[in-house]
Amino acid sequence: GAGVSQSPRYKVAKRGQDVALRCDPISGHVSLFWYQQALGQGPEFLTYFQNEAQLDKSGLPSDRFFAERPEGSVSTLKIQRTQQEDSAVYLCASSLGGNQETQYFGPGTRLLVL
Amino acid sequence: QQPVQSPQAVILREGEDAVINCSSSKALYSVHWYRQKHGEAPVFLMILLKGGEQKGHDKISASFNEKKQQSSLYLTASQLSYSGTYFCGTRTGGATNKLIFGTGTLLAVQP
Numbered sequence: 740g741a742g743v744s745q746s747p748r749y750k751v752a753k754r755g756q757d758v759a760l761r762c763d764p765i766s767g768h769v770s771l772f773w774y775q776q777a778l779g780q781g782p783e784f785l786t787y788f789q790n791e792a793q794l795d796k797s798g799l800p801s802d803r804f805f806a807e808r809p810e811g812s813v814s815t816l817k818i819q820r821t822q823q824e825d826s827a828v829y830l831c832a833s834s835l836g837g838n839q840e841t842q843y844f845g846p847g848t849r850l851l852v853l
Numbered sequence: 854q855q856p857v858q859s860p861q862a863v864i865l866r867e868g869e870d871a872v873i874n875c876s877s878s879k880a881l882y883s884v885h886w887y888r889q890k891h892g893e894a895p896v897f898l899m900i901l902l903k904g905g906e907q908k909g910h911d912k913i914s915a916s917f918n919e920k921k922q923q924s925s926l927y928l929t930a931s932q933l934s935y936s937g938t939y940f941c942g943t944r945t946g947g948a949t950n951k952l953i954f955g956t957g958t959l960l961a962v963q964p
Contacts, residue, residue: 743894770950772950772951772952779957780957781855781940781954781955781956781957782895782940782942782952782954783954784951784952784953787949787950787951794949795949795951798951830894830895834950840883840885840900840944840950841885841897841900842885842897842942842950842952843897844887844894844895844896844897845894846893846894847894
């Protein structure tokens with residue numbers, strides 16, 4: 740079956756622009772995660788959804804970052820007034836939920852803020 | 854605090870073995886191992902739950918010592934396809950299933 744998909748794969752933004760990153764999780768997966776990965780580093784947790792409920796947003800670096808999953812499937816990560824330090828790969832992962840913890844990652848969106 | 858992986862990097866010849874370690878300062882509920890190739894998504898390898906279990910498939914196996922808060926990934930008879938960066942992802946329990954990823958280990962397998 741289809742894996743996690745993300746769009747766009749690449750995004751170049753001018754500093755101060757708003758961007759929206761989309762994630763389509765594996766069908767039927769209850770849990771959805773967003774991670775940020777800087778060059779040469781491991782993924783860092785941003786936020787977590789169970790269905791449409793955002794249960795943990797402790798990793799969002801500032802109030803410029805906002806995520807939603809209104810119908811419990813597709814999720815959007817929005818970054819307002821982008822800054823150069825926002826440049827990174829944004830990874831989305833999904834899992835079945837419950838006792839099924841395994842997270843499957845999408846290909847990521849590579850964001851470059853100029 | 855992020856788990857520490859060792860070694861940071863290792864170069865192998867095809868057919869050689871390697872061990873990658875992951876050590877956490879916090880009590881762990883589970884450990885997840887991923888391999889990531891340059892420019893690609895992390896690919897899930899295996900998950901270990903607390904209880905000291907050891908798992909494996911093909912020539913890749915892993916162990917989890919919850920008392921020591923450590924996990925090790927064993928790669929035997931390495932193949933070129935094993936090259937990449939290996940990350941351990943740790944879950945410390947609680948309401949969220951978020952993973953805290955380790956510092957990463959770069960593995961290069963040469964012919």
